[in-house]
Amino acid sequence: MKPIREVNAMEAAQLFIAKYFPHCEGALLAGSVVRGEATATSDLDIVVFDTNQKTSYRESLHEFGWPLEVFVHNLTSYRQYFEQDCHRARPSMPRMVSEGIVLKDYGILDAIKEEAKQLLDNGPELWSEQTIQTKQYFISDALDDLIGCSNRAEEIFIANAIAELVSEFVLRTNRQWIGHSKWLVRSLMQYDETFAHQFIEAFDIFYKTGAKEHIVKLVNKVLEPYGGKYFEGFSLGK
Incomplete structure (x- = not known):
């Protein structure tokens, strides 16, 4: 009503x-x-x-x-x-x-x-190289979790985390404002409508069918300019 x-x-x-x-x-x-x-x-x-x-x-x-x-x-x-x-x-x-x-x-x-x-x-402050590497590591780690996961309930929430991490990464590395909830999509749309539609489609397909390939492809494309997935050599607080 x-x-x-x-x-x-x-x-x-x-x-x-x-x-x-x-x-x-x-x-x-x-x-x-x-x-x-x-x-x-x-x-x-x-x-x-x-x-x-x-x-x-x-x-x-x-x-x-x-x-x-x-x-x-x-x-x-x-x-x-x-x-x-x-x-x-x-x-x-x-x-x-x-x-x-x-x-x-x-x-x-x-x-x-x-x-x-x-x-x-x-716009927001420029991320440092260390911040970019840290975010890159956590995205890579979450993507590996999604690829290896066979529990549907866990997959859903891993995908949610990836959506937040990747949207933040794309926007902040391009000195754009980020968003949460509905503003996540709005912020991506304001920055790059083509990428925003690809982003939405990848997660929509996963939530509807369970197919992960589109998310994997999307994340790899985002990380490619920064050397791809990042694991070996990462250190925090050493």
């Missing part, structure tokens, strides 16, 4: 700000609704900038027929979240701020949006 919406997304967000943050300096509506990707279960992501807040916090609630995810910051605390998101290469907060539609602004949002845009345009 679809939830009953009392008002549309923009109206709900504006009513929420008027009710709970009437004195804030700025507020944005972000997320799937803004990108035109909303589903029947989508919530509203609202980012609030309020000098009255001593610390940042996040809260989930229902108002005006909508589930809301609210991210509250003062005029400096958001920078810590920008930094943390960029360090982990998953720019959730910078992306929300950059794409967000203005609900309220007392002259602060242009500068904050520009900060977010610059971070997104710069």
Whole structure:
């Protein structure tokens, strides 16, 4: 059953700000609704900038027929979240701020949006050669586990791990932002649609039929520019 919406997304967000943050300096509506990707279960992501807040916090609630995810910051605390998101290469907060539609602004949002845009345009930090080799080793190890495994239950979760590792490897070695869950696919699509479709097809075939060859071929292709599968000579903490 679809939830009953009392008002549309923009109206709900504006009513929420008027009710709970009437004195804030700025507020944005972000997320799937803004990108035109909303589903029947989508919530509203609202980012609030309020000098009255001593610390940042996040809260989930229902108002005006909508589930809301609210991210509250003062005029400096958001920078810590920008930094943390960029360090982990998953720019959730910078992306929300950059794409967000203005609900309220007392002259602060242009500068904050520009900060977010610059971070997104710069991309994540370049991986070191040691990091690449470490990731290469763990991908190789997981692929060998998948090839040698004959337990269907274990195969499924090994494949899940490979999907996460390989998507991260492809994106980070090309200085692209990574994603988790639905953003894993979205991040690959934003980088290279052709590769993303090959990636999806390889895992889709495996989950449907149990055939591993497409995953093996895909992973070998990804690792080939870095010398292929990596095992002998790997050392960590020696």
